[in-house]
Amino acid sequence: MRTVFEKDKMNALADNLAAMDTVKGRSLWTDARKRYAANRAAMVSTYVLLAVVLFSIFGGYFAQFSNEEIDWAILGSVPEKGQPSIASGHYFGADELGRDLYARVIQGSQVSLMVGFIGAFVAVSFGTIYGAVSGYIGGRVDSVMMRLVDILNAIPFFFVLILLLVVFGRNILMIFIGVGLVSWLGIARVVRGQTLSLKNKEFIEAARATGVPTFTIIWRHIIPNLMGVVIVYGSLLVPDMILAESVISFLGLGVQEPQTSWGVLISEGTGTMQYGTIWQIGFPLFFFTTVLFCFFYIGDGLRDALDPKDR
Amino acid sequence: MSATILQVRDLSVTFDVSPRGAMPWTKPLKLKAVDKVSFNLNKGETLGIVGESGCGKSTLARAVIRMLPASGGSVTWMGQPIFDLSQRNMTALRRDVQMIFQDPLASLDPRMTIGQIVAEPLLTHMPKMSRSERDAEVRAVLDRVGILPSMINRYPHEFSGGQCQRIGIARALITKPDLIVCDEPVSALDVSIQAQVINLLMELQSEIGLSLIFIAHDLSVVKHISDRVMVLYLGNMVELAESKSLYSNAKHPYTKALIASVPVPDPTFAKPEIDALLAGDLPSPINPPSGCVFRTRCSKATELCAREKPVAQSIGSDHSVACHHIED
């Protein structure tokens, strides 16, 4: 009886093995994702950030006013009538000109997040390619490319940015260019360092030995292996970008009215704080700090998840 | 044996080393990693290259396939002098000359599946091949080296060292090369796995007529697989002979010392002899001894050895030795 049972089992097992199709592998990404998912702070931050992003995209549909419309009914008595309330339609209250703060915060969030994400993305992409090429090719090319980075690094960034904005006028594109001009330098350096150690690995030599062309090696082998560092760096660059934009806006050189950003809103809010319109600084500041905190926790989580020591 | 496919003549490799505290304008020191080595390789033959670590054997092998720039000499592959080839023709040649590495895991890209890794040479040399054809080839070659083709989507870190080395061999085999350079392919593996990998290489060799250059730091590994063995010391060839005659009839004092140092089952046996034969450390290749490079450690060294560098002389068929005092 028992032997029959076992025989059946063996046959089933054999069938299973024969039918077994390609086994799916456990990539390093899968492992990293698991580690990340286990990090409570990082996961909460991810969801909160997601909520803010969704809010900035879809929140506008619930607004009762546009971001430039002036509510004449409350103009002049904003501290009394402009308080946040559901009834009046000013969910976040109104600013000192009687404009709806809800609409303005959403619009400001869009600008700030966009500056953060797009700026960081462009800086990271460019910096990664630049650093990888410089490090992999090495020699004289490397020296020239890295000296250029040194030179750009030596230029006082804010000074140049302010100059650009004064000369070419205030617009978002100028801010992108100005911030983007310097923010790739750090990542280029980090990536170059990593590339130098990667390029002596045997799998790179193996690729060279089979005749894979240089740029294909950089693209196929170097850059994917740098992704860990790049992602962590990128996630920390986003808040940097948001901060930089806010500082510029706070100085009054940022985006132009009626457009806003978190920096502009906070700057306006501080100006009117003494009149008792505390909500005017409270709401932008809340979004601003929440998002920054989220990014720092996410960056931390990513670093733990992608830690090269665990490879 | 059949035709010679590879001819190496007086191959030298020098590296520039900056001395400590160097200024940009100080002349770099020259490190002679390989010094005028010559050999031939026939089709289907295995040449073992043996020497202590740091003797230049990996450098030699890499210079032969132009992975490192040589500073002198010539290498002829199937009648073509390869140092004169354009970048493009060199790439084409890489299809016929493959390499396997010392650290099996490190030689596989951790971000790629083994299917992608093994397919890479095909992708490089036959970009027009269809995906399904490529897939079939990858599966076939994996099967041949003893890896289940269903594992094609797994990642290198999911395999053991021996399996990784098999995958490395599969990658080298997939373009159907004529020569595989094996850079200490088994020294990072367990002894039992070493034998498996070596047997696999020997089987493949007899099946498809591969030539191998097989580098190792001890003679016992090389003995099994090689037809001929070259012994290197400090970048110089000291002895080159058929495998059998090298073991039974070694002439160079260094080779004798190496043979004596191969572990024997009885540890009390032969041990004192090694110490007598191989006293001292490897001298620095930046500042090698005058005359015979081995003289600082050689028990037979004489004044002649310090004065003149011994040239390789042929003694009998396929056996050459570089030593002034062969007869004693």
Ligand code: SF4
């Ligand atoms: S040449 Fe002299 S020093 Fe060199 S190995 Fe022969 S005997 Fe020894």
